[in-house]
Amino acid sequence: MNDNATRPQIAAPAHRLSVVVPMYNESENVEPLVRRVDEVLGNYAHPWELILVDDGSSDATPNELARVAALYGPHVRVVSLMRNFKQTAAMQAGVDAARGDVIVTMDGDLQNDPIDIPRMVARLLNEDLDLVSGWRKNRKDGMFLRKIPSRIANRLIARITGVRLNDYGCSLKAFRASVIKNIRLYGEMHRFIPAWLATVTTPRRIAEEVVTHHARQFGESKYGISRTFRVVLDLISVFFFMRYRARPGHFFGGIGLFLGMIGAAILTWLAGLKIFTGASIGGRPLLLLGFFCVIGAIQFISTGVLSETLARIYFESGAAAQYRVRDPDDLDSNEAWHTPA
Known part of the structure; x- marks a missing residue:
């Protein structure tokens, strides 16, 4: 070389x-x-x-x-x-x-x-x-x-x-x-x-x-x-x-809104079915799916809000240590540079 x-x-x-x-x-x-x-x-x-x-x-x-x-x-x-x-x-x-x-x-x-x-x-x-x-x-x-x-x-x-x-x-x-x-x-x-x-x-x-x-x-x-x-x-x-990176709430919130719309649509349809036809909806799998979608939507939106706060504090502030130096005082000394002759 x-x-x-x-x-x-x-x-x-x-x-x-x-x-x-x-x-x-x-x-x-x-x-x-x-x-x-x-x-x-x-x-x-x-x-x-x-x-x-x-x-x-x-x-x-x-x-x-x-x-x-x-x-x-x-x-x-x-x-x-x-x-x-x-x-x-x-x-x-x-x-x-x-x-x-x-x-x-x-x-x-x-x-x-x-x-x-x-x-x-x-x-x-x-x-x-x-x-x-x-x-x-x-x-x-x-x-x-x-x-x-x-x-x-x-x-x-x-x-x-x-x-x-x-x-x-x-x-x-x-x-x-x-x-x-x-x-x-x-x-x-x-x-x-x-x-x-x-x-x-x-x-x-x-x-x-x-x-x-x-x-x-x-x-x-x-x-x-x-x-x-x-x-x-x-x-x-x-x-x-x-x-x-600057808006993690949009990522989790977008998923939450998508699930929320699906859950709301399912529950609205089942409610209409119950009100206008008197049909039993208690044993329908769609009822559970609708509730789970709504609950999931709330969780994703909440996660989005928390993630924005935590990401800014934990990573952007630099407060979290990625490493530990054994003798940190040595780094403060005024070591010489190699300079051209």
Whole structure:
């Protein structure tokens, strides 16, 4: 991977760059990753920092992170989570700790190549974009079953959000910090960051860049076939929040009104039948169906009102913690930036 380390950089406006890398049980990848970032950004024309987030690793990753950070200098910062909060929370922790005007996220398994970072950042700033997302056009995963749900998800999310990307799942992304810090990531929504970003910026300010993709050299993938089912569930959540994020009451209320109209129509028809013909309606299944529809309508409408209140308090206020940092005081210190010689 060293043959492109000296690729000419594209000029970009003055900025400070933060590179965020979540890591979980990647002890063998720590030093090669930091070395590769240093090779690419060692002569970078602007100040930069590398933030390595240990997502509660159970192997030697924490020790390796501490050793390598001490070896390379204070611009390599380590954020240690108290337990494994999963990739989305680790990524959010890194974004919160980042001090740069531009934030780049990437995986810690060496499949993303830092050589693409300067080009993506230059495009972000020169074209006045809010996000440049990587496109693994020539993927080296080798697992056909992993590509199927990814392609389906890409097309469905594009239809829902209007953000036309070929690869939502690529972790290598360059953000304008002022925009990415306006959203909170939770659950397993790191796969759909461009979709969430579309809630605070226009899709016209989101672009895609073809990036290098390598086969994994060390360790093993943390994702299996079960990811397919999680992608489907996440898509349902994405659909709901993209369409009804600011008005969940309309979603639940719409279902409630639909059930209410059906229930009211059934009960009105049965009441008319009883009044005008004297027919017995007590044993009719339609009577139970009508009552259940009306009760269901009341419950859905009530749920809609409550969901609007809870969603705003729980997620938008940021009061709910997505992660816990082991030594939060360390994040407040004034670490040095790597600056051009």
